[in-house]
Amino acid sequence: MPSPALLLSRTHYGETSLVATVLSPRHGRVRLLAKGAYRSTSRFFGVLDAFHTLELDWRPAKGDGLALLTGGDWLRRRRAIPSHGVAYRAAWTVLETAKLVARDDLPEPHLFELAERALDELDAAAVRGDERGARLVRLAFDLRTLRSLGLAPALAHCAHCGRPAPPTRSAAETTLFAADQGGRLCRSCAGQLGPTANAPANVPSRLIEWTATLLASDVGRAGGTQPPGAASDRASLLALERLVDRFTAHHLDAGRKSLGAARTA
Numbered sequence: 001m002p003s004p005a006l007l008l009s010r011t012h013y014g015e016t017s018l019v020a021t022v023l024s025p026r027h028g029r030v031r032l033l034a035k036g037a038y039r040s041t042s043r044f045f046g047v048l049d050a051f052h053t054l055e056l057d058w059r060p061a062k063g064d065g066l067a068l069l070t071g072g073d074w075l076r077r078r079r080a081i082p083s084h085g086v087a088y089r090a091a092w093t094v095l096e097t098a099k100l101v102a103r104d105d106l107p108e109p110h111l112f113e114l115a116e117r118a119l120d121e122l123d124a125a126a127v128r129g130d131e132r133g134a135r136l137v138r139l140a141f142d143l144r145t146l147r148s149l150g151l152a153p154a155l156a157h158c159a160h161c162g163r164p165a166p167p168t169r170s171a172a173e174t175t176l177f178a179a180d181q182g183g184r185l186c187r188s189c190a191g192q193l194g195p196t197a198n199a200p201a202n203v204p205s206r207l208i209e210w211t212a213t214l215l216a217s218d219v220g221r222a223g224g225t226q227p228p229g230a231a232s233d234r235a236s237l238l239a240l241e242r243l244v245d246r247f248t249a250h251h252l253d254a255g256r257k258s259l260g261a262a263r264t265a
């Protein structure tokens with residue numbers, strides 16, 4: 001039975017074939033051999049492209065072999081993404097993250113829906129030329145993915161003792177935040193960290209609040225979120241990216257190549 005799928009990556013296989021790693025809601029991460037896909041006469045030629053929602057059919061793998069792609073078409077195309085550098089790199093990061101966390105041959109309906117939603121928004125941001133929106137959608141996707149894995153940062157309470165954080169009173173206020181401790185820390189818990197622990201960073205409290213807003217909002221609304229109580233300037237967006245990316249990198253325990261490019265954008 002055909003299944004919707006997102007292409008996560010593809011590699012050459014022999015002269016004219018390729019191996020596609022895809023995410024499907026019912027089967028999670030699947031590796032498919034597309035025989036002769038690089039021949040211009042192949043029915044898979046041009047279909048196996050990133051960012052679109054595909055409809056794929058395959059024969060399951062036998063033993064250690066690869067599943068064999070038997071049919072493929074587009075279900076939903078997102079053609080604007082490659083035309084906008086920031087949206088393009090953000091979309092690759094979404095796919096790279098999905099590839100990193102998806103389980104092989106197990107249902108991943110939530111991750112699939114989240115990735116599709118993010119790609120829809122990145123396509124729309126590319127059409128609008130909305131760089132800021134594209135960057136925020138990507139961060140929201142990462143945060144929501146972490147949350148679905150039970151790895152969301154503690155933002156409204158101390159990651160150690162669970163004590164609720166006091167409300168932010170001024171724009172100059174800072175919060176102690178340590179990615180490797182799971183998020184924000186109260187002064188007392190930060191003071192009890194062992195001598196080998198990394199020192200928590202002093203992060204502007206409004207960035208923590210912005211992160212909480214992103215985590216709570218639908219990926220589709222992420223682009224419209226603002227840092228509370230401050231102008232939405234480039235510097236605070238960069239600081240937000242640094243905060244979320246460090247946390248994500250620590251907890252997903254692997255560097256994502258596409259982020260290097262996203263950062264310099």
Ligand SMILES: [Zn+2]
Nearest residue numbers: 158161186189
């Ligand atoms: Zn505490």
